[in-house]
Amino acid sequence: MAAFAEGTPCWVDAQLPDLEAGKRFYGELFGWTFGEDPGAAYGHYTTAFKDGRRVAALAPKRDGRLPTTWGVYLATPDATALAARIEAAGGSMVMTPFPIGPFGVMALAADPGGAVFGLWQPGSHPGFELQNTPGSFCWAEVYTRHKEAVDAFYTSVFGYETRDIDAASEGDSEPIDFRVWSPKGSKAADDTAIGGRSVINDAFPAEMPSHFLVYFAVEDCDATALAATRLGGRVTEPPFDTPYGRIAALIDNQGAAFAVLAEPEPLDQGGKGE
Secondary structure (H helix, E strand, O other): OOOOOOOOEEEEEEEEOOHHHHHHHHHHHHOOEEOOOOOOEOOOOEEEEEOOEEEEEEEEOOOOOOOOEEEEEEEOOOHHHHHHHHHHOOOEEEEEEEEEOOOEEEEEEEOOOOOEEEEEEEOOOOOOOOOOOOOOEEEEEEEEOOHHHHHHHHHHHHOOEEEEEOOOOOOOOOOOOEEEEEOOOOOOOHHHOOEEEEEOOOOOOOOOOOEEEEEEEOOOHHHHHHHHHHOOOEEEEEEEEEOOEEEEEEEOOOOOEEEEEEOOOOHHHOOOOO
């Protein structure tokens, strides 16, 4: 498997109060299985698989003061060098780089707006073995109240090629402020996009902090939202259509927020465009 370009999301995990309850929720929601892999458990860090391939991990939350959340890790060949660039660009290190056995080197950082993200320098664990298919990771975006500082930060640290979305041209009725990221050296386009930046505006709760939102691909957005509710989760934004597919924002049965995306069907297979 080809290495992930620096700054590309390469792994996600959830820190949960009840690991077994998390396994039941996501196992039924996405069809994940757990364990039976040399890197599947490291201090109760449990890898999730879809069709036998690594897609995510669940871990017990060791400190009740910490948020129950999904986190995203951005790939790097050198976590120590990247940590230095993060601090030089106005970010901060929440956890400096440290080795996780033979699997790789991990760190946690915060951007100038306070959104936390992980760094992952691969060892024997390269990251996702499956993505962009139902039951696996497909997208991540940062929500911030500090657009200018955050835009400058990610461009400086990762060299992202960027494209600002025009809400009107994308078919949205409400104005949005969204920047799409592509890896350094690529063309800023839909087929190279790896994440993005959104703005926390007055439509969001005043107490909402800056954060990353992780998306998982699903076959049926509406059915997944119903299933999440049945399993004890909540729907915070009901399914809605976008040019990129049908999206819903959800919270699991322990309070971790995430989103799901069902891509549009191809036009030659009876999609909505016919």
